[in-house]
Amino acid sequence: MQTLTVTHRRAVQFIVLMGVVSLLADMVYEGGRSLSGQYLALLGASGAVVGITAGVGELIGYGLRLVFGYLSDRTRRYWLMTILGYTLTIIAVPMLALANAWPLAVGLLMVERLSKALRSPAKDTLISYAADRVGSGKGFGLHEALDQVGAVAAPLALAAVLAAGGSFQLAFGILIVPGLICLAVLLAARAMFPQPADLAGKTPSLTTTGFNRRFWLYIVSVSLFAAASVDFALAAFHFQRIQLLPAAAIPALYALAMVVDAVAALGFGFLYDRIGLQTLIGVTALATLSAPLLFGGSLIAAVLGVMIWGIALGAQESILRAAVAQLAPAERRGAAYGLFNAGFGLSWFVGSAVLGVLYDVSLPLLIGVAVSLNLAAVVVLWLMVRQPGATVKR
Numbered sequence: 312m313q314t315l316t317v318t319h320r321r322a323v324q325f326i327v328l329m330g331v332v333s334l335l336a337d338m339v340y341e342g343g344r345s346l347s348g349q350y351l352a353l354l355g356a357s358g359a360v361v362g363i364t365a366g367v368g369e370l371i372g373y374g375l376r377l378v379f380g381y382l383s384d385r386t387r388r389y390w391l392m393t394i395l396g397y398t399l400t401i402i403a404v405p406m407l408a409l410a411n412a413w414p415l416a417v418g419l420l421m422v423e424r425l426s427k428a429l430r431s432p433a434k435d436t437l438i439s440y441a442a443d444r445v446g447s448g449k450g451f452g453l454h455e456a457l458d459q460v461g462a463v464a465a466p467l468a469l470a471a472v473l474a475a476g477g478s479f480q481l482a483f484g485i486l487i488v489p490g491l492i493c494l495a496v497l498l499a500a501r502a503m504f505p506q507p508a509d510l511a512g513k514t515p516s517l518t519t520t521g522f523n524r525r526f527w528l529y530i531v532s533v534s535l536f537a538a539a540s541v542d543f544a545l546a547a548f549h550f551q552r553i554q555l556l557p558a559a560a561i562p563a564l565y566a567l568a569m570v571v572d573a574v575a576a577l578g579f580g581f582l583y584d585r586i587g588l589q590t591l592i593g594v595t596a597l598a599t600l601s602a603p604l605l606f607g608g609s610l611i612a613a614v615l616g617v618m619i620w621g622i623a624l625g626a627q628e629s630i631l632r633a634a635v636a637q638l639a640p641a642e643r644r645g646a647a648y649g650l651f652n653a654g655f656g657l658s659w660f661v662g663s664a665v666l667g668v669l670y671d672v673s674l675p676l677l678i679g680v681a682v683s684l685n686l687a688a689v690v691v692l693w694l695m696v697r698q699p700g701a702t703v704k705r
Contacts, residue, residue: 322444328500329438330457335493336397337458337569339486340423342465343404345565347420348547349558350479354413358548362667364417365542366660372424372431373656377649380432389433390501396430397497399423401490408483432648435632452580455628459573465489466562466569473559522647526638528695530654532688533631536595537655538662539602539684540623543568545667546605546616555613564614568621575625583630587637588696590630595689598623602681606674 351361383392403422410416442450469482547561556564582590597619604616632648639647662684669677 319444322441322450325441325500325504326438326445326450326454327457328496328503329434330454332397332493332497332500333454333458334461335489335496336400337461338465338468338489339404339493340400340427341462341565341569342469342486342562343407343420343423343483344543345466345547345562346469346479346482347407347416348544349551349561350407350410351413351416351544352548352551353479354410354416356413356417358545358552358670359667360413360417361548362542362545362670363664364420365544366663366667368420368424369537369542369663370656370660371421372427373652373659375425375428376432376652376656379429380649380652383433383436389437390505392433393430393437394494394497394501396426396428396433397493399426399429401487401494405484405487405490408480431652435648449580449584451633452577452629455576455580455625456573458628459569459576461489462569462572463566466566470559470561470563470566473562474557522639522650525695525698526647528691528698529634529638530650532595532691532695533651534654534658535684535688535691536598536623537658538665539598539681539688540659540662541602541605541620541666541681542659542663543617543620545663545670546613546620549606549670550613553608555608555610564617567614568617568624571618571621572625572628575622576629579626579629580633583633588634591626591634592689592692592696594623594626594630595685595692598626599682599685599689602678602685606678 348361351364356364379392383389386392400423403419403426407416407419410419438450438454442454444450445453465486468485472482472485473479543565547565550556550561550564551558579590579594601616601619601623604612604619607613607616632651635647635651662681666677666681669680
């Protein structure tokens, strides 16, 4: 009992420490993300460029996790890949201060997404061992809640910089400070916890056999959900274009979404551990309201849309990932997460590109496509939950 108590306490310590790492990293890349749409607009990019950039970024950030996840299992160099990934982020985002044209800014944003793909599978593997001790939903929910503290703090700080008359270049440049602290804490975590938990099973295969009907229905529903999601960069571009609110207030609105994300992720994590897959349908249905509100043309609608967008993001970071472990065989879990992330990223890319192009054509058409995709996701998810054995409590 004493050993279990010590192990549990160390597991919590590790989750909190890695949560602090993510908190500081979020100050860098979420701070940059909160300004990217406006920045690209000021550099002369079109709505199509903003939408395609967001989509390609998510394709890189999610799609390449299939490759890097396999490599991390194959090489077992989890810490190395985690450290390299965070280092790339710390370099790329502050360098946006030096971008004087939108193609260069787009290139740096792509490097940041590559760094996310590089580190995420290895980092999640390390965290998953500790999460097994405290509860999968609770462990990832706690990590995400800490993570989002940085996602809230940085946009607010950058909003203050802009409100005080500072430039976008200054705002991006100061992000090097939390980046360097992040790297220091990460290296300390490596020193305190030098060895990950013993690996269980064999390195996952990249084949797509062995998954049941429920798993594939889930992948379809998640892909539709991803395609329907409006990237915040496009929403920020819209707010800037119609001058819905001052430029300095847009990152503050992003910070609000991150607060909602943190609360939603933690709440969904506890709820998922109690009732399982049934939590997914309501969240997906609620996300249907996001696009109509974001592009509704009023400040109140925009705020509500951003909050619902944050709820959907919180679900993505907690229960959407937790569900994969429930739906896939234990020996195929690595491959299942790879397929999940690749499908999500590809669909986000296609959806963001299409929505970005539609923004320049017709806002009502953009809203109609987003709503239709989300409703289709609800239907497929309902079919998946109704499959035999789907209603399982954690």
